[in-house]
Amino acid sequence: MINVAGHLREQNGTYQMVLSWKDETGKRRTKSISTGLPVKGNKKRAESLLRQTQKEFNPETMQQVGDLSVPEYLTRWLRESVMNLSPDTYGRYAYDMGRVIIPYFERKRLSLKALTPRDLETFFRYERQQEEATVQQLLDWHKELTDALQYAVDSNWLKANPVKTVDPCLDNSPVLFNDFLMDWLKMMKSRVAITTYANYEIVITRRR
Structure with missing residues (x-):
């Protein structure tokens, strides 16, 4: 289990979480994530969010x-x-x-x-x-x-x-023609018979 450290910093009037950890080579990595919380009156909420994020953050499987x-x-x-x-x-x-x-x-x-x-x-x-x-x-x-x-x-x-x-x-x-066709196809789904819709869908998707 990788140990993820973290601290808060202020940026543009909001709290940012800064996470840090060592990768498999021993190199220090960092990641900054905004809390979206204004600094004024939100320190406890930001600290709680930081603890939760540290707990859930897994750099090994991070996509x-x-x-x-x-x-x-x-x-x-x-x-x-x-x-x-x-x-x-x-x-x-x-x-x-x-x-x-x-x-x-x-x-x-x-x-x-x-x-x-x-x-x-x-x-x-x-x-x-x-x-x-x-x-x-x-x-x-x-x-x-x-x-x-x-x-x-x-x-x-x-x-x-x-x-x-x-x-x-x-x-x-x-309007791009392909977008128009796909939007039109969705609109027609509830307005025509299932077999008719299926034929429309085949023609349009093949055309794309």
Whole structure:
């Protein structure tokens, strides 16, 4: 069992956890992870989160977070953010992630590091046009994705937050034809006979 040391530091007004350990060659390794907690009034919560993270952190089996799929990362973020959010906020985030955001990205098979603003624009456009999402829903999902992806930036897993440049309420990029076909196919699933849908699916997936 590798001994993982840790301490807190202040960065940009929030607590950061700094973990350190020796690898199999004896070389000292470190990793910085944001708690997301403002410094003022949160020292005890940050210390508790640090102890929990030290206990659960296993560098021997650690997967590069950037290689996680988007749904895997979002699920992990929810698990790690539970102490940083109020119960009401966490409940709303978990509901929206589980009902809307994670199921959408499960179909896309994107890794966290491959996620681009265009992918997020496509998500919001789909929810606007196919699912008839309200403006408030779009803004809520944008806020939730911003928080989730900013955690990856603060933890040095992403260089920049790809959702920050995206306006969830505007069509500011052209629809890619493949994206249009797949979105149309999903829409038709509940509107035509199963055999008809199966034929559509064969034609479209072969075309791609």
